[in-house]
Structure formats: structure tokens, C-alpha cells
Amino acid sequence: MLSYSEHDEGRGMNYWEVDPALRDEVQRVYTDDEYRWAEERLSRFGELVGERVADNSDTIDDSPPSLETYDRYGDIVNRVGYHPAQKENDRTAYENGAVADSFDAPDGRGEPMPLTHSLAHYYLICYCDIGLACSVSMTGGAALVLEQCDDEGRHDGVFGDLTARDLGELRQGAMFLTEEQGGSDVGANETIAEPTGEEGVYELTGEKWFCSNIDAGAALVLARRPDAPEGTDGLSLFVLKQDDELRESGDVYYRRLKDKLGTKSVPTGEVELRGARARLVGEPERGFRYMTEMLNYERLTNAVGSCGTMARALLESKVHAADREAFGKPIERYPLMKKDLVDMTVTHETATAVSFEAADALNAYVRDQDDEAYRAMRVLVPVAKYRTGEDAVEMASYAMEVLGGNGYVEEFVTERLLRDVQVTPIWEGTSNILALDVLRGMAKEGAHTDILDRIDGYLDEAEHEAVASVAETVAGARDELEEVMNDVATAGVDRAQLRAKDLADLIYDVYASALLVSEAERDARNGDGRKALVARRFVDRNLGDGRITDDTPLKRYEEIAKYGTVDVEEL
CATH class of the missing domain: 2.40.110.20 (Butyryl-CoA Dehydrogenase, subunit A; domain 2)
Known part of the structure; x- marks a missing residue:
């Protein structure tokens, strides 16, 4: 299990090593060969972000970029000034392959890494600074457009500039x-x-x-x-x-x-x-179709970045709850705080799973021209971006509450996390725009059938008795989802749009539940029942009747919130 009481705050540590949810999802969507190559590098990057970028980001927030439109002679210069810490953060991101590795074969490999590799870097950056991640994201997105759409533009040198590994050569x-x-x-x-x-x-x-x-x-x-x-x-x-x-x-x-x-x-x-x-x-x-290539990628970086910010908010909450004593014992030992930290862990873990699932679909479409992956992506990307943005704002807000008055004070990072993450429901399409995009994906691409097929595939894997009962509940919700999809598809335009966000929520809840069931089955076969507990908790909260009476947060707080293992036979 992870120990949070040995830290004073969520910095000065390796974010890759303290985030089992991220490691699990990266390993799931990478090939074995890709993961063997990437694991050490992602760990090194997580260390750089936790020990260098975290402090720099606070400095930059106090001294943000400034614009000098004219010089002292009145001539236009259009110059943006940056604090030196910004250049150091840029160097850390770009020169460690946050963009380049996914477009240009890095040392030790014969071909570029998948797009999911850049997204893993983006996630780690968002532990500290969504603003920095924004520039990294758009650099990768622009490179993606030129890679896919414009050979002449690549030969003009722009593609090479966007994917440069030296900050001095980078555009x-x-x-x-x-x-x-x-x-x-x-x-x-x-x-x-x-x-x-x-x-x-x-x-x-x-x-x-x-x-x-x-x-x-x-x-x-x-x-x-x-x-x-x-x-x-x-x-x-x-x-x-x-x-x-x-x-x-x-x-x-x-x-x-x-x-x-x-x-x-x-x-x-x-x-x-x-x-x-x-x-x-x-x-x-x-032109607009080309831009949608970048827009889909940006929506994914938004989703993955929301998960990274959730991870930091969760980390700060767990560290504080382990250290802060009230009425004679750490506040993490009180039932309500256990419940909150367990549910925050489940929310974050689920969001990370769905976001990397969507990222894997995008990568398969872009790099392998997989038609099924394209149709699945047309629903998964807007749904993931919508829900992760909403969940990230809620979690950052609650992290401030966990820290009490200190969480509202600028010397503590939680107030900046909330200010920064508030943009994630807005960037690259608001919740209404995303929900309508789901309808378009269903109407134009028939994407809902691919979503249902994927759900069925995950549920078909559920055989272990520790997982089967959860899978049965999800199967019932899956049938309800199909009914709602059919009803929306045959409704008039106004009625369909009126229900669009409710449909997006239901797709997220059912798809996420099926994905968690699949992951729980995998771990159960290896003797670990922790993921089964996570799946049960998510399903009870999101697909149940609203009456959650189990005492899992009391019995299994350490295993869920601190990522311990659970003997599957106990379940």
C-alpha cells in the first residue's frame, strides 16, 4: 500500500510511482514491448514533474506571461514575456519527449510511440499545470494534423519544428x-x-x-x-x-x-x-475536417488532463487526511472521510480508465485506420471529455474542503487546482456541445452499435464469482442503455437534444462499469480482488437505486484508497 503520512504535501515526489491507476491504464493500452521501453522513462518524467515542475508552476502563477505590444519607440513588437521558470518547464516537457516520442522514433525504438504515450506525459504535467499542458497539447495536435493531412506542410519544415527534441529548435x-x-x-x-x-x-x-x-x-x-x-x-x-x-x-x-x-x-x-x-x-x-483531427486530440488531452488534476487533488487530500489530527486521531480514520476518499479514488480511477480507453481508440483510428475504433471514438471522446471535466471540478473543489481554510489560501495548491481545472468543461466544447456531438456520432456513423458491442465484449469476460454479480447488474443497465439509444434515435430533433446530456451520462456510466468489470476479472484471475471492489462501488453509486448501504469504505478503506491488494477469495 502507499503511505501518505510520510509526506507534508503532494510535491517533491515521483507522480508516476504514486499513481497506480495511471500505471495500470498505461500498461493496459500499450503493447508489452512499448511498456517495457516506456516504463522507466515515464517514471523519470514523473519524478521531474513532481520535483521541478510543481514548484515552478506555483512561481509562474504568481508571475504569469505579460504582453508588450509596443516598444518604447512606439513600434509594434508583439512580445510575450515569460518568467525563467516557464522556460525550465518547457524544457522539461519537450526535451523529455512529451510530443516528439509519438511522432519521431525515439532512441531505442524503430518507430514512434503511440499517441497514448504523449497523453501519459500530458496527464503527469496536469498534476501541476494545465496551462503548460495546454501548450504541449496544441503542439502535439498541430503535429498530428500535419502528419495526417499535409505532406507538403511536413516538408516545409513545420512538422519537424513541432516535433523537435531541442527547445531551441522547437516551434x-x-x-x-x-x-x-x-x-x-x-x-x-x-x-x-x-x-x-x-x-x-x-x-x-x-x-x-x-x-x-x-x-x-x-x-x-x-x-x-x-x-x-x-x-x-x-x-x-x-x-x-x-x-x-x-x-x-x-x-x-x-x-x-x-x-x-x-x-x-x-x-x-x-x-x-x-x-x-x-x-x-x-x-x-x-479545412474544417482537418481541424477536427486536432479537436478530437485536444478533447482527449482535456480528458486525460482532467484526470491528472484529479490525481493531484486526491493526493493532496490523502496526504492532509493522513497528517491532520482532530479530536485525537488523523481525520482519515473517521467514517465520513473514509467514505469521501474511497469515492474520490473510485471516481478518479474510473475516469482514468475511460480516458485511456478513448485514447486507445483514437490511436487505433489515426495510426491503423481502424474503422471500428473510429466509430467508437466518435462517442467515447466527447463522453470522456464531458464527464472528466465535470468530475475534476467537483474533486478539486472538495480537495479544498478537505484542507479546510488552508485549502482556500494561495500558499496551498488546491485553490489553484480549482481555478485551473474550471476551464476543462469549457475548452474544446462545453457539455452541451459534446452531448450534441454524441448524437451526431450515433446518427451519422451508427457509433452506438460499436459502443454496445464493446460493452458486451467486456461483460462476456466476467466469469469469476467475485465479479459475476456486478457484471449482471451492468448487463441490465446495458439493456436499458440500448432502449434509451433507440428511443433517442427515433425521437424528433428537439426531444433528442433535450435528452442528449442524460444519454451521455448513461453511456459513460454503463461503459465505465463494463470496463471496470473487465479489469476486475483480469485481476481476480491473478488473485487480487481490489478492482472488483472498485467496480462494485462505482456500479452501486452510478447504476444502483441510490440506496448505498454497504460499509465498504469502513472495511476496505486501506485497500481502495491506498491501493492495497485484496485476497479475491475473501470476496
């Missing part, structure tokens, strides 16, 4: 998508792309309203060419190479940085494009 990525008048309605974008006479090069004119990582060296921009149709069909994708010469020309103008609640380490601002030269990516009629 970070960004996505200039949102416009003030459009927001989630991307088809309303008004930015214009005028041809220059040079093949593939256009001049962009317009305004982008929310540009995170505003000064990134390679920004993907959506714009409309002359005579292109309205809506998303008329949008083309361009790569804007930002350097000092471009910024000082005034063709790109940083109007201001947003004063955000959190994620202060990544500068987010408003950009005016004043004839900025950019290169067309791929086929001009497929």
Missing part, C-alpha cells in the same frame, strides 16, 4: 479557431484568405477571439477563401509561421491577453490578422 503549436461572433458556431467565422500568386500561400485578414499559446511558432488558422461557400464547408486550414519578423511587421497584431481565472501560465489573447502570410494545409475544401 510550439496553437489553434486560432474561435471568433467573437461565432464561438462554437465555427461556420460563422469571417476571417478571409486572399491568394498571393505564390502557390499555396495566402494572406489572412480577420480577428480571432480566443488564441491560447498566442505567440506559438506554428498556429493553425481557419479562414475562408474568396468565393468559398458559407458554413464549415467553405473553411480552409492554414499554418501561420510566427517569428519575430512577422510579429514586428504588424501583419499579426496581439491586441491583448485575457485576464483569466486560471491557467495563467499559457498566454491567451485576441489576435488581429492584417494580411499575414500563411500556407494552405492539404485540400482547400477540407
Whole structure:
């Protein structure tokens, strides 16, 4: 079991080593060969994040990036200033392969690692700083677009810059998508792309309203060419190479940085494009489709990042509960605190499982062109992003409560965790947008049948008597899910949309339960019943009748919350 009483707070430690849920899911979705190669490296990265990035992130939050639009002579410079700690965090992330390993074969391997490898790094970064993770995520997302959609763009050097292992050679990525008048309605974008006479090069004119990582060296921009149709069909994708010469020309103008609640380490601002030269990516009629490649990846990083922040909130709560005495004993020994920490552990463990399941589906679609994985991804990605964002906000908030008044004070990390993670239900699509995307995946791709098939496959694995009763409950919920899916599919548009979020919640609960059953079966065959307890607890809370009367948190607190083993015969 893990011991939390030996720590004063959740830093100065190896986050990989203190997170069995992450290790379990990474090992599950990697091949044996990939995991053997990656385990030591992820452990080293978890140590760097816990011992270096954690402290730097607090420093950067106190001294966030600042914008100098003009120099003292009144000339445009568009310069973003950073605290030296930001450069050290960037170096830690990029030079340890957080992006590069998934696109360029690292030392000791003949081919790149799967996309899930970058997501594991992203998860660990989010123990400390979602803002840093945002820039890493968009750099990987931009590289993914060019890898999949644009050979010419790769040969132009941008792909190599995005996947560089040396910080001095790296171009970070960004996505200039949102416009003030459009927001989630991307088809309303008004930015214009005028041809220059040079093949593939256009001049962009317009305004982008929310540009995170505003000064990134390679920004993907959506714009409309002359005579292109309205809506998303008329949008083309361009790569804007930002350097000092471009910024000082005034063709790109940083109007201001947003004063955000959190994620202060990544500068987010408003950009005016004043004839900025950019290169067309791929086929001009497929710009929005290309951007959805990045959007799916970003939604996954959002989900995985939410899990990383949950892990930190949970870690801080467990350390405090083990150390803080009230009325003569540590507060972790009181029944209500045991219940809360057990349920927080189950929530985090489940979210991590579903997020890496979705990540594995995305990787299979992108790298192997797996059609079934694509259809499953169309539902799993928005569902995972929706629920993990909601759960992360709730858990960060409760971690503040566990710490009491200290949790509300800036010297303790929990208040920043809450400020930072509050963006995760907003980034890359709000809960309403995600729920509607689930409906689109069902209507256009028939994705719900693949989700049901996967659920059936996991439930079919349940044979051990410690798991079978839970599987039976999940099977009943699976049938209910199919009925709801069919009802929504045959309802009118308004009725279907009215039920979209309830459907997304039910998909998450049933799919997660089946996945936990599968994992519990695997461990039970090896003699460990802990995961069966986790599955039971999740199913009772999310698929039961609301009357939870078992005393598992009293009997099994140590095993669940501190990741001990359970003799499966006892169950």
C-alpha cells in the first residue's frame, strides 16, 4: 500500500510511482514491448514533474506571461514575456519527449510511440499545470494534423519544428479557431484568405477571439477563401509561421491577453490578422475536417488532463487526511472521510480508465485506420471529455474542503487546482456541445452499435464469482442503455437534444462499469480482488437505486484508497 503520512504535501515526489491507476491504464493500452521501453522513462518524467515542475508552476502563477505590444519607440513588437521558470518547464516537457516520442522514433525504438504515450506525459504535467499542458497539447495536435493531412506542410519544415527534441529548435503549436461572433458556431467565422500568386500561400485578414499559446511558432488558422461557400464547408486550414519578423511587421497584431481565472501560465489573447502570410494545409475544401483531427486530440488531452488534476487533488487530500489530527486521531480514520476518499479514488480511477480507453481508440483510428475504433471514438471522446471535466471540478473543489481554510489560501495548491481545472468543461466544447456531438456520432456513423458491442465484449469476460454479480447488474443497465439509444434515435430533433446530456451520462456510466468489470476479472484471475471492489462501488453509486448501504469504505478503506491488494477469495 502507499503511505501518505510520510509526506507534508503532494510535491517533491515521483507522480508516476504514486499513481497506480495511471500505471495500470498505461500498461493496459500499450503493447508489452512499448511498456517495457516506456516504463522507466515515464517514471523519470514523473519524478521531474513532481520535483521541478510543481514548484515552478506555483512561481509562474504568481508571475504569469505579460504582453508588450509596443516598444518604447512606439513600434509594434508583439512580445510575450515569460518568467525563467516557464522556460525550465518547457524544457522539461519537450526535451523529455512529451510530443516528439509519438511522432519521431525515439532512441531505442524503430518507430514512434503511440499517441497514448504523449497523453501519459500530458496527464503527469496536469498534476501541476494545465496551462503548460495546454501548450504541449496544441503542439502535439498541430503535429498530428500535419502528419495526417499535409505532406507538403511536413516538408516545409513545420512538422519537424513541432516535433523537435531541442527547445531551441522547437516551434510550439496553437489553434486560432474561435471568433467573437461565432464561438462554437465555427461556420460563422469571417476571417478571409486572399491568394498571393505564390502557390499555396495566402494572406489572412480577420480577428480571432480566443488564441491560447498566442505567440506559438506554428498556429493553425481557419479562414475562408474568396468565393468559398458559407458554413464549415467553405473553411480552409492554414499554418501561420510566427517569428519575430512577422510579429514586428504588424501583419499579426496581439491586441491583448485575457485576464483569466486560471491557467495563467499559457498566454491567451485576441489576435488581429492584417494580411499575414500563411500556407494552405492539404485540400482547400477540407479545412474544417482537418481541424477536427486536432479537436478530437485536444478533447482527449482535456480528458486525460482532467484526470491528472484529479490525481493531484486526491493526493493532496490523502496526504492532509493522513497528517491532520482532530479530536485525537488523523481525520482519515473517521467514517465520513473514509467514505469521501474511497469515492474520490473510485471516481478518479474510473475516469482514468475511460480516458485511456478513448485514447486507445483514437490511436487505433489515426495510426491503423481502424474503422471500428473510429466509430467508437466518435462517442467515447466527447463522453470522456464531458464527464472528466465535470468530475475534476467537483474533486478539486472538495480537495479544498478537505484542507479546510488552508485549502482556500494561495500558499496551498488546491485553490489553484480549482481555478485551473474550471476551464476543462469549457475548452474544446462545453457539455452541451459534446452531448450534441454524441448524437451526431450515433446518427451519422451508427457509433452506438460499436459502443454496445464493446460493452458486451467486456461483460462476456466476467466469469469469476467475485465479479459475476456486478457484471449482471451492468448487463441490465446495458439493456436499458440500448432502449434509451433507440428511443433517442427515433425521437424528433428537439426531444433528442433535450435528452442528449442524460444519454451521455448513461453511456459513460454503463461503459465505465463494463470496463471496470473487465479489469476486475483480469485481476481476480491473478488473485487480487481490489478492482472488483472498485467496480462494485462505482456500479452501486452510478447504476444502483441510490440506496448505498454497504460499509465498504469502513472495511476496505486501506485497500481502495491506498491501493492495497485484496485476497479475491475473501470476496
